[in-house]
Amino acid sequence: MKMRNPQLNENGELQHLLTIEGLPREVLTHILDTASSFVGVTEREVKKVPLLRGKSVFNLFFENSTRTRTTFEIAAKRLSADVINLNINTSSTNKGETLLDTVDNLTAMHADMFVVRHAQSGAAHLIAQHVPKHVHVINAGDGRHAHPTQGLLDAYTIRHYKKDFTALSVAIVGDVLHSRVARSLIHALTTLGTPDLRVIGPQTLLPTGVEKLGVRVFHDMNAGLRDVDVVVMLRLQNERMRGPLLPSAQEYFKYYGLTPEKLALAKPDAIVMHPGPMNRGVEIDSAVADGEQAVILPQVTFGIAVRMAVMSILAGN
Amino acid sequence: MITTLPEAEALYAKLLEQLRPRVRPETAMVGIYTGGVWLAERLHADLDLRVPLGAIDISFYRDDFHQSGLKQDIKRSHIPFEVNDRHILLVDDVLYTGRTVRGAMNELFDYGRPASIELVGLVDRGGRGLPTSAQYVGETTEGPAGPMLVLDRDASGRLSLRYDDERAQ
Numbered sequence: 001m002k003m004r005n006p007q008l009n010e011n012g013e014l015q016h017l018l019t020i021e022g023l024p025r026e027v028l029t030h031i032l033d034t035a036s037s038f039v040g041v042t043e044r045e046v047k048k049v050p051l052l053r054g055k056s057v058f059n060l061f062f063e064n065s066t067r068t069r070t071t072f073e074i075a076a077k078r079l080s081a082d083v084i085n086l087n088i089n090t091s092s093t094n095k096g097e098t099l100l101d102t103v104d105n106l107t108a109m110h111a112d113m114f115v116v117r118h119a120q121s122g123a124a125h126l127i128a129q130h131v132p133k134h135v136h137v138i139n140a141g142d143g144r145h146a147h148p149t150q151g152l153l154d155a156y157t158i159r160h161y162k163k164d165f166t167a168l169s170v171a172i173v174g175d176v177l178h179s180r181v182a183r184s185l186i187h188a189l190t191t192l193g194t195p196d197l198r199v200i201g202p203q204t205l206l207p208t209g210v211e212k213l214g215v216r217v218f219h220d221m222n223a224g225l226r227d228v229d230v231v232v233m234l235r236l237q238n239e240r241m242r243g244p245l246l247p248s249a250q251e252y253f254k255y256y257g258l259t260p261e262k263l264a265l266a267k268p269d270a271i272v273m274h275p276g277p278m279n280r281g282v283e284i285d286s287a288v289a290d291g292e293q294a295v296i297l298p299q300v301t302f303g304i305a306v307r308m309a310v311m312s313i314l315a316g317n
Numbered sequence: 318m319i320t321t322l323p324e325a326e327a328l329y330a331k332l333l334e335q336l337r338p339r340v341r342p343e344t345a346m347v348g349i350y351t352g353g354v355w356l357a358e359r360l361h362a363d364l365d366l367r368v369p370l371g372a373i374d375i376s377f378y379r380d381d382f383h384q385s386g387l388k389q390d391i392k393r394s395h396i397p398f399e400v401n402d403r404h405i406l407l408v409d410d411v412l413y414t415g416r417t418v419r420g421a422m423n424e425l426f427d428y429g430r431p432a433s434i435e436l437v438g439l440v441d442r443g444g445r446g447l448p449t450s451a452q453y454v455g456e457t458t459e460g461p462a463g464p465m466l467v468l469d470r471d472a473s474g475r476l477s478l479r480y481d482d483e484r485a486q
Contacts, residue, residue, distance in 0.1 A: 013386070033389075033390060033391065034387060034391055036393055037374065037376070037377070037391040037392065037393045037394070038377075039393070040393040040394050040395065041377065041394075044396070044427065044428055045427065045428055045429060046426075046427035046428070048427065049377035049378065049424075049427075050377075050378060050423070051377055051382055051387075312377075312387055313386070313387055315382075315383075316382055316383070316385070316386025316387045317386050
């Protein structure tokens with residue numbers, strides 16, 4: 001017997017959003033289409049709709065985040081939910097409470113939805129398997145594994161500017177090895193039918209066997225960026241620069257930093273994306289980050305509508 | 318099953334003649350997706366209204382969201398005029414329980430505070446569960462209670478009505 005996707009309920013509807021991997025194209029398209037309708041809501045006088053009135057959304061962040069936590073909070077508030085933010089670093093787990101005990105206590109406070117970020121891969125899965133049926137879980141980043149709403153907002157941004165996935169070349173550049181953002185975006189774009197997906201980075205920062213995900217591997221920006229429609233830059237985490245994987249930030253910028261000269265190899269109307277936070281002068285030159293081809297701030301704005309779509313679809317299933 | 322379905326194009330003509338003496342240059346019009354927008358597009362053109370046409374999808378305001386969830390293919394609502402102090406004609410195809418109209422009014426008020434809203438419907442099939450009534454209707458008809466009365470539009474833009482037995486309302 002085929003095992004059921006743990007994110008879907010018995011009717012094949014999305015119950016939790018834990019990873020993009022394995023989700024059917026129709027589910028992704030439904031989320032992107034719904035997000036598009038929510039963009040309209042965010043442009044009017046009263047930026048709220050009553051869908052989640054009376055529901056409680058708990059932002060459970062076991063790892064730091066500004067952008068993701070804030071946009072989830074705004075999204076929930078625009079759906080009229082009550083939002084409770086918990087930064088667990090400074091809370092009960094320091095006193096020895098287990099993850100599931102924390103979740104049980106919050107469920108006893110009538111939580112309807114958990115938005116979870118955790119340094120351990122699989123944390124959101126664990127919670128999803130544990131909570132009662134009416135409670136929904138959204139993975140807001142777990143270890144190196146997945147960051148599905150980021151992958152979806154990236155896909156939304158690409159669709160907004162390029163309309164159709166089925167004729168696109170997309171390059172993802174940098175530290176793919178440690179990036180849950182890259183993994184989620186690769187799954188999203190392959191499911192949505194992107195024919196040419198490339199990853200570019202030094203051998204030490206690309207996972208072995210990454211080709212199996214349906215991407216082409218490049219170690220040279222000059223070859224990898226040629227004629228692409230979309231360039232997605234990944235953040236180089238500071239701790240990697242001091243480790244054995246890389247010589248120095250300067251050296252990295254020389255080979256893999258996105259400068260106007262390197263960007264000129266892509267199509268003239270190529271867009272540049274970055275999930276943030278950016279390291280200017282490490283993975284991206286300020287002239288590119290602030291340039292006309294950058295859509296990095298629209299990504300943040302679209303992220304609110306995409307998170308509203310995910311929350312409302314889950315709450316309705 | 319009922320055999321005498323109202324003829325949509327004839328009802329449209331009746332509706333147009335009711336509205337013609339009542340609209341003013343500053344009258345605004347908003348259609349409710351999907352059938353209400355088809356109707357509003359025709360009325361807006363035939364009445365030569367100057368304020369650009371608005372369209373709303375009330376999916377985010379439905380009172381049965383927690384039973385039915387979000388439907389597929391939600392349209393983006395678009396109100397291309399200032400709602401505050403405006404006289405608005407709200408257009409739907411088939412008027413029934415009044416729940417859609419309630420959702421539409423709630424949504425409109427999130428754009429501003431209109432001076433007035435009047436309701437326009439091609440068919441009023443009775444069965445109201447909420448205190449709403451239409452100011453302009455093509456025809457009031459008491460059809461069968463079960464199946465949904467649906468407006469269709471063919472490639473030439475011609476409107477027609479049918480009962481959909483699959484979709485109980």
